[in-house]
Amino acid sequence: MGEDEEEDIKAVLMFGIVALLLMIPLCSNTMAPEGEILTHMHLTMQARMALEEGQFPLRVAPVEHHGLRYPVFQFYSSLPYYVSALLYKFVFPANPYKATKAVYWLSLVLAGIFAYRLGRELQFSESSSLIMGLAYVTAPYLLLNLYVRNHLTELLAQALLPLLFLCAVRFVEGST
Numbered sequence: 001m002g003e004d005e006e007e008d009i010k011a012v013l014m015f016g017i018v019a020l021l022l023m024i025p026l027c028s029n030t031m032a033p034e035g036e037i038l039t040h041m042h043l044t045m046q047a048r049m050a051l052e053e054g055q056f057p058l059r060v061a062p063v064e065h066h067g068l069r070y071p072v073f074q075f076y077s078s079l080p081y082y083v084s085a086l087l088y089k090f091v092f093p094a095n096p097y098k099a100t101k102a103v104y105w106l107s108l109v110l111a112g113i114f115a116y117r118l119g120r121e122l123q124f125s126e127s128s129s130l131i132m133g134l135a136y137v138t139a140p141y142l143l144l145n146l147y148v149r150n151h152l153t154e155l156l157a158q159a160l161l162p163l164l165f166l167c168a169v170r171f172v173e174g175s176t
Contacts, residue, residue: 007126008117014130015112018137019105025147026101037150040084041100043072047085048096058082077153080107084152103152111159112137118166136162 025033032038046061050073053062058078064070073081080103088099115136119129136142145155 011116011130011133012113015109015116015133015137018112018134019108022108022137022146023101023105026104029095029098032097035148035150037100040150040152041096043081044084044088044096044100047081048088051085051089077157080152080156100152104146104155107156107159108137111142111162114160114162114166118162118169121166121169
């Protein structure tokens, strides 16, 4: 295993632990905090039902608004709900709240890893890149989306922003 792979593994472990620490306010598996997290947990259940009835891509929530098949997945990004529905179906079949929280956790981990990789791509040192990732994961607006708004789709979108910058840097480097 090369030095770069070892650095990447350390970064993944570090951001996994940091994400777990940041998830402490949501640690109960039976009592959800007030906020939109209950809405997103409900949409996780709806997404699982939609996948089970064969919807791909996700279009409508099967029982939303008394079964009127509200097209909620056309208004919000469906990627977080795909992921949470798959986790709910295969990993946490008895608890949609755990599946929803897993997507929150995964979002934080991905945010840190991609910010770290962006720093490495920009030729920062390993420690500077780790600090960059840590600063991004603990940024106030990212944590606002996690703790106050509990907004799953915006958190994942914001978490993937460093990936977009990383791809843009690689694209520019490849075209010169």
